[in-house]
Amino acid sequence: MIRPAGALLVLGLLNDACQSSQELKSEQYFAEGYQLYTTYCSNxxxxxxxxxxxLYPPLVGSGQLTEKSRLACIIKNGMSDxxxxxxxxxxxxxxxNPKLKDLEIAEIVTYLNIKWGKDSVFTSIEFVEKSLKDCAPN
Amino acid sequence: MRLIQKNICINFIASLFTLSAIFSCGSENNKLPILGERDWVTKTVDGKEIVDTIYNVIPPFTFVNQDSDTITEKIVEGKIYVSDFFFTSCPTICPVMKRQMLKVFKEIKANPDVMIISHTIDPEHDTPQVLHKYAEDLGVEGKQWQFVTGPKDKIYEIGQKNYMSTAKEDKSAEGGYIHSGAFILVDKEKHVRGMYDGTTDEGTQKLLKDITTLLEEYKK
Known part of the structure; x- marks a missing residue:
């Protein structure tokens, strides 16, 4: 990539580095999420x-998929509705799935939403933490 | 000698899942073996001593099916059948087994000589009503695939002793029970003729092949 010299170049490089680290993280989350999905969900x-x-509802095309806060809660706490x-x-x-850690749930949510939703980047641990706090069973 | 032979057979059953090769306990080519513990009795016929083999036989049973009907061994009279053990709230291997069994169901649907009996190992939860809903949700209709419940000890006993399939309560296991993922093929004489890994496609394909082989036996 050719860019003008000076400050713009530095900015550009930073921007690139930023993007690629996000891409890398998305790929990592996706790959881990796939493994976790295979273990915990695909049965x-x-x-x-x-x-x-x-017996078991599809995830493809499901409205629950893109409501990511709710999705994180369902994965962690199950559902009986x-x-x-x-x-x-x-x-x-x-x-x-009480044993799943926040990171793992973030990875599963990432996998599901990149694979069958419209996401192209990962869902963060912070997002999952907050979502789970909001729906924590009393 | 008898003991050794018994051991060979038991070892051989244990290794069934890994070895699907040629069976040494079977007597003829292209004939499925008769599995399970055996006993031998010596009797005298026409002045000659002969040894008779007593095979493992599925004993008479009384269970209740998904339509709340009482069923006994009579339901499989003159038929061959596939048996397995599961429970409806099982989160682990049961959904996988049921997906494989659906394939078996589709294959045998046209043949009234073949049946399926799925036993629940969680009869307290899996009442006939629960089993009915489960069968319905699975898309299974008719009488060819029986989902049965009954006294827990009877189910576990027939499972372990005769179908040679582990089934027991274990609070530490996910879902609360452990059981094997085996599909068990039983012939018209109630002998176990094959055991298959019901969690894999390979196991299921082998079962389908053996069902055909077994049906051939009765054509002669």
Whole structure:
């Protein structure tokens, strides 16, 4: 990349470094998230995220996916409400995953939203921390 | 000698999941082996001493299915069937097993000589109503795939002793139970003729192949 000399160059370099570190982090989160998804989620939601019959809801196309605060809470605390996903009702409870750390949840949320949502960058640990604080069971 | 032979058979069962090669306990080519512990009795026929083998046989049972009907071994009379153990709230291998079993179900659907019996190992939670909803959500209709519940000790006993499939409560396990992911193939004489890893596609494909082989036996 050719850039004008002086301050602009420094700024440009900084900007580039910043971008690439964010890209790198997104890639790391995505890769880790994929592993975690395979371990903790894909048994029910399937590798392709399409769920299984009327038993387990799909993630692809689900409104719960892009509501990331709620998504983080569901991953951590499980869910027992009846929900509508893509026009179908699901009422089977999802078990909580109390062992998952905030970082791991951030990685899963990142994976899901880059893979099947519209995100191109990672979801931060801070975001997950805040989300979980807001929905912490009493 | 008898003891050694028994050991060979037991070892052989234990290694079934890893070895799907040719079975030494089976007697003829292209015939599936009869699995499980055996016993031998010596009797005299026409003045000659002969040794009779007593094989592991699935004993009579009484369970309740997803339609709240009482079912017994009569439901599989004159049929071969596949059996497994699961529970509806299981977060680990059951969804994987059920996905594989769905493939089996689709293959055997056209054949009234084949059935599936899935036993719950969590009968307190998995009532006939719960099983009914589960079957429905899985997209299973009709009587060919039975989801059964019953007294816990009876399910565990038949599971461990006759289907040779571990099933027990374990509070430390995720979901509260541990059980094997095996699919068990049973013939019309109630002998176990094969055990397969129900968590993998390879295991399921092997089962489908063996179902065909076993059905061939009855055509002759």
């Amino acid at each position: 029910c939601h399937q590798t392709d995220g399409k769920g299984m019959s009327g 009846t929900i509508m996903v893509n026009g179908k009702e699901f009422s089977r409870p999802m078990p909580p």
